[in-house]
Amino acid sequence: MVEWLVAVVLGVIQGVLEWLPVSSEGAVSLGLTLLDAAPDNEAQFALFLHAGTGVAALVYYRDVLADVLRDVPSWRPANAFGRETAEISFFGIATAVSVVVGFSGYLVLEEIASAVAGGTFVAFIGALLVATGILMRTAETRAVARRELPTAVDAVLVGALQGLAVLPGISRSGTTVSALLLRGHDGPESLRLSFVLSIPAAFGAGLLVLLDEGLPSIDPGPAALALALAAVVGYLTVDALVRVVDRVAFWRVCVGFGALAVVGGGLLVL
Numbered sequence: 001m002v003e004w005l006v007a008v009v010l011g012v013i014q015g016v017l018e019w020l021p022v023s024s025e026g027a028v029s030l031g032l033t034l035l036d037a038a039p040d041n042e043a044q045f046a047l048f049l050h051a052g053t054g055v056a057a058l059v060y061y062r063d064v065l066a067d068v069l070r071d072v073p074s075w076r077p078a079n080a081f082g083r084e085t086a087e088i089s090f091f092g093i094a095t096a097v098s099v100v101v102g103f104s105g106y107l108v109l110e111e112i113a114s115a116v117a118g119g120t121f122v123a124f125i126g127a128l129l130v131a132t133g134i135l136m137r138t139a140e141t142r143a144v145a146r147r148e149l150p151t152a153v154d155a156v157l158v159g160a161l162q163g164l165a166v167l168p169g170i171s172r173s174g175t176t177v178s179a180l181l182l183r184g185h186d187g188p189e190s191l192r193l194s195f196v197l198s199i200p201a202a203f204g205a206g207l208l209v210l211l212d213e214g215l216p217s218i219d220p221g222p223a224a225l226a227l228a229l230a231a232v233v234g235y236l237t238v239d240a241l242v243r244v245v246d247r248v249a250f251w252r253v254c255v256g257f258g259a260l261a262v263v264g265g266g267l268l269v270l
Contacts, residue, residue: 007222008229014049015056015233019195019241021129021174021261052230054202059231060238061196081151090150090193094159095200101163102201103208126261129174132181133254147184150193154183158194162201166208172198174261187250188242195238 058065068091071084080089147154158176165172173194180190245253 003219003222004225007226010049011052011226011229012233014053014226014230015235016237018050018053018056018198018230018234019173019238021126021171021177021257049226049230050202051206052227053234054199054206055227055231056234056238057195057199057202060235061192061199064192064196065199081149083149086149086151087193089152090155090158091197093152093155094162094197097156097159098163098197098201099204101160102166102205103163105164105166123262123266126174126258126263128178128182129254129258129261131258132178133251133258137249137251150185151183154180154185154193157183158197162197165201166205171261172201174257181254187245187253191242191245 068087071088075085075088079085157179161175161179162172164170165175176194176197177190180193181187185193
């Protein structure tokens with residue numbers, strides 16, 4: 001019964017928090033502690049739960065992915081970041097950088113980053129989002145040039161930040177969305193680029209844990225339930241978030257999520 005309760009709680013937590021600027025890994029650890037679950041299960045649950053939200057993003061953005069794949073035959077190095085192929089290049093380069101940085105971080109920097117990052121890093125990202133929201137509010141009254149297409153700099157920067165999110169306490173969505181906002185992309189575009197990029201990262205992180213630690217030592221029933229809940233709740237949450245961003249000035253969302261991350265990071269520090 002305890003394993004089924006853990007599966008329900010953590011599946012919902014992962015589905016909701018994966019898209020917010022809060023470390024879902026930290027939330028999973030907190031949930032396991034509150035439920036008095038075995039700490040040895042943390043990595044195994046993370047494997048299944050991230051795969052679930054990866055499925056959610058895959059289904060939600062299936063049309064975007066189809067459009068990107070449709071343009072692959074027209075891709076040429078000389079026009080890699082042209083209007084028709086900029087997103088192909090962005091996702092390809094960012095994913096490659098994520099693999100290199102994430103693999104290196106997983107093998108070499110995990111213990112160091114756990115001590116340096118944690119709640120402090122989450123709170124820092126929250127403060128950055130609050131500041132970004134305030135700047136965006138100020139910019140609403142001025143003619144501010146916005147980027148229409150992702151660039152090579154965007155791809156390398158966002159890919160590196162996503163790779164670092166394999167380490168404990170670092171929010172993938174918080175870091176990548178913040179970087180895209182500060183690079184001049186608007187709110188909906190930043191979310192779209194970040195969430196689509198999360199698809200290979202989610203499955204890649206799961207594969208990395210699987211190769212390193214082996215098959216998860218949890219019963220198939222609760223594991224499947226956690227995976228399904230993470231996927232369903234994740235789909236509903238990302239849909240609700242995108243709808244909010246479409247209807248509400250994104251600076252308000254930015255400030256709200258930033259404040260949440262500051263509070264959450266402070267709790268992790270304590």
